[in-house]
Amino acid sequence: MFTKRSDAYSLTPCWFTRVHEPDGFRERDDDGTLVCTCRHCRKRIRSREGKTWNLADGLDLDALAASCISSHFSVIDVEEGMVLARYKVPPNSDELVIADMWATIARKHGVEAGGDVEIRLVRHEDVLQKRH
Template sequence: MYTRRDSFAMTPCWYRGDHQPVGRRRREEDGSILCTCRHCRKEIRSREGKTWRLAEGLDLDALAASCMSSHFSVIDAIGGMVIARYPLPEGADEDDIAAFRDRIIEKHGIAPGDDLEVRLISHEAMQGKRH
Protein backbone atom coordinates (compact mmCIF):
# COMPACT_ATOMS: atom_id res chain seq x y z
CA MET A 1 0.00 0.00 0.00
CA TYR A 2 1.27 3.45 -0.88
CA THR A 3 1.13 5.56 2.28
CA ARG A 4 3.70 8.25 1.70
CA ARG A 5 2.81 11.24 -0.44
CA ASP A 6 5.53 12.81 -2.49
CA SER A 7 5.21 16.54 -3.02
CA PHE A 8 7.35 18.33 -5.51
CA ALA A 9 7.91 22.06 -5.14
CA MET A 10 8.38 24.18 -8.23
CA THR A 11 11.84 25.68 -8.55
CA PRO A 12 12.42 29.48 -8.43
CA CYS A 13 13.56 29.44 -12.05
CA TRP A 14 10.22 27.93 -13.10
CA TYR A 15 8.34 30.91 -11.63
CA ARG A 16 10.68 33.74 -12.58
CA GLY A 17 12.88 32.29 -15.31
CA ASP A 18 15.82 33.30 -13.12
CA HIS A 19 18.34 30.50 -13.55
CA GLN A 20 21.42 30.45 -11.32
CA PRO A 21 24.60 28.71 -12.47
CA VAL A 22 26.37 26.12 -10.39
CA GLY A 23 29.36 23.88 -11.04
CA ARG A 24 31.88 23.96 -13.83
CA ARG A 25 31.38 26.39 -16.69
CA ARG A 26 32.55 25.75 -20.23
CA ARG A 27 32.88 28.14 -23.15
CA GLU A 28 31.46 27.33 -26.59
CA GLU A 29 33.08 28.27 -29.93
CA ASP A 30 30.67 31.19 -30.37
CA GLY A 31 31.76 32.70 -27.03
CA SER A 32 28.71 31.68 -24.99
CA ILE A 33 29.09 30.03 -21.57
CA LEU A 34 27.32 26.78 -20.68
CA CYS A 35 26.61 25.61 -17.14
CA THR A 36 23.95 23.81 -15.06
CA CYS A 37 21.13 25.57 -13.17
CA ARG A 38 21.36 25.00 -9.44
CA HIS A 39 17.56 24.76 -9.11
CA CYS A 40 16.23 22.80 -12.10
CA ARG A 41 19.52 21.04 -13.03
CA LYS A 42 19.03 21.86 -16.71
CA GLU A 43 21.76 23.14 -19.00
CA ILE A 44 21.77 26.94 -19.21
CA ARG A 45 23.59 29.42 -21.48
CA SER A 46 24.84 33.00 -21.12
CA ARG A 47 26.71 35.25 -23.50
CA GLU A 48 27.86 37.87 -21.01
CA GLY A 49 27.77 35.91 -17.74
CA LYS A 50 24.86 37.88 -16.19
CA THR A 51 21.64 36.61 -17.74
CA TRP A 52 21.16 32.84 -17.98
CA ARG A 53 18.60 31.10 -20.23
CA LEU A 54 17.88 27.46 -21.00
CA ALA A 55 20.45 26.17 -23.49
CA GLU A 56 17.94 24.26 -25.61
CA GLY A 57 15.85 27.40 -26.24
CA LEU A 58 16.27 30.04 -28.91
CA ASP A 59 19.38 32.16 -28.29
CA LEU A 60 18.45 35.70 -29.38
CA ASP A 61 22.02 36.96 -29.02
CA ALA A 62 23.40 34.27 -31.32
CA LEU A 63 20.64 34.97 -33.83
CA ALA A 64 21.39 38.69 -33.78
CA ALA A 65 25.13 38.01 -34.11
CA SER A 66 24.57 36.11 -37.34
CA CYS A 67 23.25 39.21 -39.13
CA MET A 68 25.32 40.97 -41.75
CA SER A 69 25.32 44.50 -40.31
CA SER A 70 26.27 46.17 -37.05
CA HIS A 71 23.36 47.49 -35.01
CA PHE A 72 22.04 48.30 -31.57
CA SER A 73 19.41 45.97 -30.12
CA VAL A 74 17.02 47.01 -27.36
CA ILE A 75 16.36 43.80 -25.43
CA ASP A 76 13.93 42.89 -22.67
CA ALA A 77 16.36 40.79 -20.61
CA ILE A 78 13.66 39.22 -18.43
CA GLY A 79 11.30 38.30 -21.25
CA GLY A 80 14.10 37.41 -23.68
CA MET A 81 12.62 39.58 -26.45
CA VAL A 82 14.17 42.00 -28.91
CA ILE A 83 12.16 45.22 -28.68
CA ALA A 84 13.90 47.21 -31.41
CA ARG A 85 16.94 47.23 -33.69
CA TYR A 86 18.80 50.30 -34.89
CA PRO A 87 21.38 49.87 -37.68
CA LEU A 88 24.57 51.88 -37.27
CA PRO A 89 25.12 54.66 -39.81
CA GLU A 90 27.81 54.02 -42.42
CA GLY A 91 31.23 55.35 -41.42
CA ALA A 92 30.25 56.10 -37.81
CA ASP A 93 33.17 56.63 -35.44
CA GLU A 94 33.34 55.95 -31.68
CA ASP A 95 31.80 59.32 -30.74
CA ASP A 96 28.93 58.93 -33.22
CA ILE A 97 28.20 55.44 -31.91
CA ALA A 98 28.19 56.66 -28.27
CA ALA A 99 25.84 59.54 -29.14
CA PHE A 100 23.54 57.18 -31.07
CA ARG A 101 23.43 54.81 -28.07
CA ASP A 102 22.54 57.72 -25.75
CA ARG A 103 19.66 58.73 -28.06
CA ILE A 104 18.32 55.15 -28.04
CA ILE A 105 18.51 55.01 -24.22
CA GLU A 106 16.66 58.32 -23.98
CA LYS A 107 14.03 57.29 -26.53
CA HIS A 108 13.18 54.07 -24.65
CA GLY A 109 13.60 55.58 -21.16
CA ILE A 110 16.13 52.97 -20.06
CA ALA A 111 17.61 53.39 -16.57
CA PRO A 112 20.56 51.48 -15.03
CA GLY A 113 19.39 48.17 -13.54
CA ASP A 114 16.27 48.22 -15.71
CA ASP A 115 14.84 45.15 -17.48
CA LEU A 116 15.60 46.77 -20.85
CA GLU A 117 19.17 46.71 -22.16
CA VAL A 118 20.86 48.27 -25.18
CA ARG A 119 23.43 45.97 -26.79
CA LEU A 120 25.82 46.72 -29.62
CA ILE A 121 25.98 43.83 -32.08
CA SER A 122 29.17 44.41 -34.07
CA HIS A 123 29.45 42.63 -37.40
CA GLU A 124 33.25 42.98 -37.47
CA ALA A 125 33.65 41.32 -34.05
CA MET A 126 31.43 38.41 -35.06
CA GLN A 127 33.07 37.62 -38.41
CA GLY A 128 35.86 35.64 -36.74
CA LYS A 129 33.39 33.62 -34.63
CA ARG A 130 31.32 32.25 -37.52
CA HIS A 131 31.46 28.62 -38.55
Protein backbone atom coordinates in the same frame (compact mmCIF):
# COMPACT_ATOMS: atom_id res chain seq x y z
CA MET B 1 0.40 5.87 4.84
CA PHE B 2 1.17 9.06 2.88
CA THR B 3 4.60 9.84 4.28
CA LYS B 4 6.63 8.51 1.34
CA ARG B 5 4.74 9.28 -1.83
CA SER B 6 6.76 8.78 -4.99
CA ASP B 7 4.39 10.78 -7.20
CA ALA B 8 4.65 14.11 -5.29
CA TYR B 9 6.88 16.68 -7.03
CA SER B 10 7.60 20.30 -6.22
CA LEU B 11 8.28 23.06 -8.74
CA THR B 12 11.62 24.83 -8.72
CA PRO B 13 11.96 28.60 -8.15
CA CYS B 14 13.15 29.13 -11.74
CA TRP B 15 9.92 27.60 -13.03
CA PHE B 16 8.01 30.49 -11.47
CA THR B 17 10.47 33.35 -12.00
CA ARG B 18 12.32 32.23 -15.17
CA VAL B 19 15.51 33.31 -13.40
CA HIS B 20 18.10 30.54 -13.53
CA GLU B 21 21.14 30.49 -11.24
CA PRO B 22 24.39 28.80 -12.30
CA ASP B 23 25.83 26.00 -10.21
CA GLY B 24 29.13 24.23 -10.51
CA PHE B 25 31.63 24.21 -13.34
CA ARG B 26 31.20 26.73 -16.17
CA GLU B 27 32.58 26.11 -19.63
CA ARG B 28 32.71 28.14 -22.84
CA ASP B 29 31.24 27.12 -26.18
CA ASP B 30 33.03 27.81 -29.47
CA ASP B 31 31.22 31.15 -29.84
CA GLY B 32 32.26 32.32 -26.34
CA THR B 33 28.95 31.57 -24.61
CA LEU B 34 29.16 30.42 -20.98
CA VAL B 35 27.38 27.10 -20.36
CA CYS B 36 26.51 25.72 -16.94
CA THR B 37 23.81 23.83 -15.01
CA CYS B 38 20.98 25.58 -13.15
CA ARG B 39 21.22 24.98 -9.41
CA HIS B 40 17.43 24.61 -9.12
CA CYS B 41 16.15 22.69 -12.14
CA ARG B 42 19.49 21.02 -13.09
CA LYS B 43 18.99 21.93 -16.78
CA ARG B 44 21.74 23.30 -19.01
CA ILE B 45 21.75 27.09 -19.13
CA ARG B 46 23.83 29.63 -21.07
CA SER B 47 24.88 33.26 -20.81
CA ARG B 48 26.83 35.60 -23.06
CA GLU B 49 27.77 38.22 -20.50
CA GLY B 50 27.65 36.11 -17.32
CA LYS B 51 24.75 37.88 -15.60
CA THR B 52 21.59 36.74 -17.42
CA TRP B 53 21.12 32.98 -17.77
CA ASN B 54 18.67 31.28 -20.16
CA LEU B 55 17.92 27.66 -20.99
CA ALA B 56 20.50 26.30 -23.41
CA ASP B 57 17.81 24.59 -25.48
CA GLY B 58 15.80 27.80 -26.01
CA LEU B 59 16.09 30.54 -28.60
CA ASP B 60 19.25 32.61 -28.18
CA LEU B 61 18.43 36.20 -29.20
CA ASP B 62 22.09 37.23 -29.16
CA ALA B 63 23.14 34.42 -31.50
CA LEU B 64 20.27 35.29 -33.81
CA ALA B 65 21.29 38.94 -33.86
CA ALA B 66 24.92 37.99 -34.46
CA SER B 67 23.99 36.24 -37.69
CA CYS B 68 23.01 39.55 -39.30
CA ILE B 69 25.07 41.29 -41.97
CA SER B 70 25.19 44.89 -40.68
CA SER B 71 26.09 46.46 -37.35
CA HIS B 72 23.13 47.53 -35.25
CA PHE B 73 21.84 48.33 -31.78
CA SER B 74 19.29 45.96 -30.27
CA VAL B 75 17.02 47.15 -27.48
CA ILE B 76 16.28 44.03 -25.40
CA ASP B 77 13.72 43.43 -22.67
CA VAL B 78 15.79 40.96 -20.64
CA GLU B 79 12.93 39.91 -18.37
CA GLU B 80 10.62 38.97 -21.25
CA GLY B 81 13.39 37.85 -23.65
CA MET B 82 12.17 40.14 -26.43
CA VAL B 83 13.83 42.44 -28.93
CA LEU B 84 11.95 45.73 -28.63
CA ALA B 85 13.74 47.64 -31.40
CA ARG B 86 16.75 47.58 -33.72
CA TYR B 87 18.68 50.56 -35.01
CA LYS B 88 21.11 50.19 -37.89
CA VAL B 89 24.54 51.74 -37.38
CA PRO B 90 25.71 53.66 -40.46
CA PRO B 91 28.73 52.05 -42.18
CA ASN B 92 32.17 53.34 -41.14
CA SER B 93 30.81 55.05 -38.00
CA ASP B 94 33.43 56.10 -35.47
CA GLU B 95 33.17 55.66 -31.70
CA LEU B 96 31.78 59.19 -31.21
CA VAL B 97 28.83 58.54 -33.54
CA ILE B 98 28.18 55.18 -31.86
CA ALA B 99 28.25 56.75 -28.37
CA ASP B 100 25.85 59.48 -29.52
CA MET B 101 23.44 56.91 -31.00
CA TRP B 102 23.64 54.86 -27.78
CA ALA B 103 22.69 57.89 -25.68
CA THR B 104 19.82 58.83 -28.00
CA ILE B 105 18.40 55.28 -27.96
CA ALA B 106 18.74 55.10 -24.17
CA ARG B 107 16.76 58.34 -23.76
CA LYS B 108 14.10 57.21 -26.23
CA HIS B 109 13.50 53.86 -24.48
CA GLY B 110 14.17 55.00 -20.90
CA VAL B 111 17.07 52.60 -20.38
CA GLU B 112 18.54 52.70 -16.86
CA ALA B 113 21.57 50.93 -15.43
CA GLY B 114 20.49 47.64 -13.84
CA GLY B 115 17.03 47.80 -15.39
CA ASP B 116 15.13 45.21 -17.40
CA VAL B 117 15.77 46.95 -20.73
CA GLU B 118 19.29 46.81 -22.21
CA ILE B 119 20.94 48.16 -25.33
CA ARG B 120 23.34 45.79 -27.07
CA LEU B 121 25.66 46.71 -29.90
CA VAL B 122 26.22 43.97 -32.48
CA ARG B 123 29.22 44.88 -34.62
CA HIS B 124 29.50 43.44 -38.09
CA GLU B 125 33.30 43.20 -37.72
CA ASP B 126 32.98 41.04 -34.58
CA VAL B 127 30.55 38.73 -36.36
CA LEU B 128 32.98 38.27 -39.25
CA GLN B 129 35.78 37.39 -36.81
CA LYS B 130 33.66 34.62 -35.24
CA ARG B 131 32.73 33.11 -38.59
CA HIS B 132 36.29 32.67 -39.82
